Amino acid sequence: MRLIVARCEVRYSGRLEALLPEALRLVMVKSDGSVMVHADTGGYKPQNWMTPPTVLELERGGEPAPDEALAPGERHDDGPVTTDVAPITRIVVRKRAGSTEDRLDIRVVEVLSDVVHDMGEAAALEKSGVERELQELLADAPEWCGEGFRLVRREWPTDIGPVDLMCRDATDGWVAVEIKRVGTIDAVEQLTRYLERLRAEPGMADVQGVLAAQQVKPQARTLAEGRGLRWVEVDPAVLRGEREPELTLFDV
Amino acid sequence: MRLIVARCEVRYSGRLEALLPEALRLVMVKSDGSVMVHADTGGYKPQNWMTPPTVLELERGGEPAPDEALAPGERHDDGPVTTDVAPITRIVVRKRAGSTEDRLDIRVVEVLSDVVHDMGEAAALEKSGVERELQELLADAPEWCGEGFRLVRREWPTDIGPVDLMCRDATDGWVAVEIKRVGTIDAVEQLTRYLERLRAEPGMADVQGVLAAQQVKPQARTLAEGRGLRWVEVDPAVLRGEREPELTLFDV
DNA sequence: ACTTAGATTTCGCCG
DNA sequence: CGGCGAAGTCTAAGT
Known part of the structure; x- marks a missing residue:
């Protein structure tokens, strides 16, 4: 799981059009391809998101870095992503939706934190009362x-x-x-x-x-x-x- | 927003009963009181959660620390919570639900990361197409x-x-x-x-x-x-x- | 692949 | 505060 805290502007286009103005938010990227953009308020729901299957595209300093997603390559174990490379400037999440395409476009202005955690498999939920x-x-x-x-x-x-x-x-x-x-x-x-x-x-x-x-x-x-x-x-x-x-x- | 990556076991009781066995997960605590427990897979939905209004209770090394929630006190700006205190051992989230009580009980075994970020207000979402x-x-x-x-x-x-x-x-x-x-x-x-x-x-x-x-x-x-x-x-x-x-x- | 039904649905509006 | 309708619903199961 990759957790990026950043000042960013988010555009969604797909089933509807939405724009999130520039603000500090958490971008959560799961290893299954889920992407969620959370504000510090607003409860349960992400402000914006994309469910799997998705294709991610990251840009650093204007340069595309297509192979980077969860494992940035600079390191293999958990912790902060090293900052000896140009900072992330854009994250584009795409998804096929029938004949059209769903798209989440995150323009990153400033990265405050960027960490990757390998969480392995979490056992499923057992519930009763449904x-x-x-x-x-x-x-x-x-x-x-x-x-x-x-x-x-x-x-x-x-x-x-x-x-x-x-x-x-x-x-x-x-x-x-x-x-x-x-x-x-x-x-x-x-x-x-x-x-x-x-x-x-x-x-x-x-x-x-x-x-x-x-x-x-x-x-x-x-x-x-x-x-x-x-x-x-x-x-x-x-x-x-x-x-x-x-x-x-x-x-x- | 507080982001805790930890090995933990989670119990929910309220509208139903649910148990998450011990595993590595992300616990997200928003300043509005929302708490979400995410695994690295499973897509959009948290494995467990509680929507506001909630009351949080943290325990460190068995000792309750009732005043600590989002601002742990050790520091005021963003970043990792200092580790010169006993680690978190339990997070209990409570919510009044009519005559009964909803309860999320997170037993923390090991803390891998614990950071707080002050995000301020994120501007609202504009959408069309509904x-x-x-x-x-x-x-x-x-x-x-x-x-x-x-x-x-x-x-x-x-x-x-x-x-x-x-x-x-x-x-x-x-x-x-x-x-x-x-x-x-x-x-x-x-x-x-x-x-x-x-x-x-x-x-x-x-x-x-x-x-x-x-x-x-x-x-x-x-x-x-x-x-x-x-x-x-x-x-x-x-x-x-x-x-x-x-x-x-x-x-x- | 498409459809249907359930969900701790959540969320928002209106009484 | 409760009821009802909408949601980028999401998700799992069946066909």
Whole structure:
């Protein structure tokens, strides 16, 4: 990873046109070709960036140095890039985008710091609490979606995509369950499209629909109810047995 | 901005639980409180992060150093943080998230580099080419949405949100125009919902719908046509008068 | 290669 | 502060 702190002006042209006036910024170049331009404020997002695959081009004192990118050649281990060569004056990042080209043009006025670090491979992130896990938990305990529900199968196929859970309810009626982390209007639309298809199947004319989510937005509740669909909020911690179900609807 | 290159293990708990095993990473701390943990690969996204507002807590050699964050005190100008104090052993980032707390816990095993840079304010970004501009261009030239179209008003209010453009067509009929950069199935659903509401209004029973986008996806075209909606692809460069309209529908 | 759906989406606007 | 729509969304998975 190469970290360049520099006063620079940045132009992006591609899906849109953007100009960052001259200011002090961090230019981060990853070994996978990612380039990000960060200001000291502005939160999570880089002010400008380019995702891989990219082609980098560096200029020093007006001279192109096409082979230099992450490993500047002057040294092999970590640390500051030596300054016994002309300073960087321009970094151009290119990327093929269909028939056109995305381009990030960084005009470097002054370099305050320029270091390279060999970080090796960083192990991947393990996470839990995403929609996939919610689906697994509800597949093991479908009664949280509705009283007496029994799972028939996960990922029930339709020609417009799989229904998350297909269940039978207490009276053996079919129920399609759509699972989201956050239940929005889009989730209700999606569930509606599934039911539209499913009800055309033989024996499925009466299939019901349930939206199960960690959080169901008010507008989604209203739309669901208006369409005769049910919705339910589920708590992953409760499903995992880590917490007792709430007895009240709201925290006091 | 503080840049710490360190071997570290990172735990996030909040909206989900995540663990990054020990590895070399960059920890970026912005003066607005943003914290991002980047690996050398993985592209645009940090492996872990916390958006402002946050509270930071640093430990050195097991001792908490609560007042240290961006300006470590040992120095005032830019550059490496002096190493005549015990090395950082832990960084805890906290954030209130409703009734609970989001927490990023960085256990630091080895610090390879730790520098602070004062970057001042970076001027804001100017951009063009997004949906807003498309709406402005089409508002000035609604005939690109359909022959004889005249604009009645932009952002026509409904109780489920504003319709981008409300027009009259060549025969004085109402037309609702939904504008997207990329026209997907969602855009057709959105337009459908607007029409559902609008047609309930007096005098609007026959309002037509048009989806106007720089690019309309095949599935969106099919869905729109199936619902009696029209769609049209528009080119911002042509709207701006920078380019002649294509005489063929497809590039050869 | 293209499309679809999820994301700790983030971000900005407007109530 | 919450809800909703847009984003250069990005990214992973499926076809």
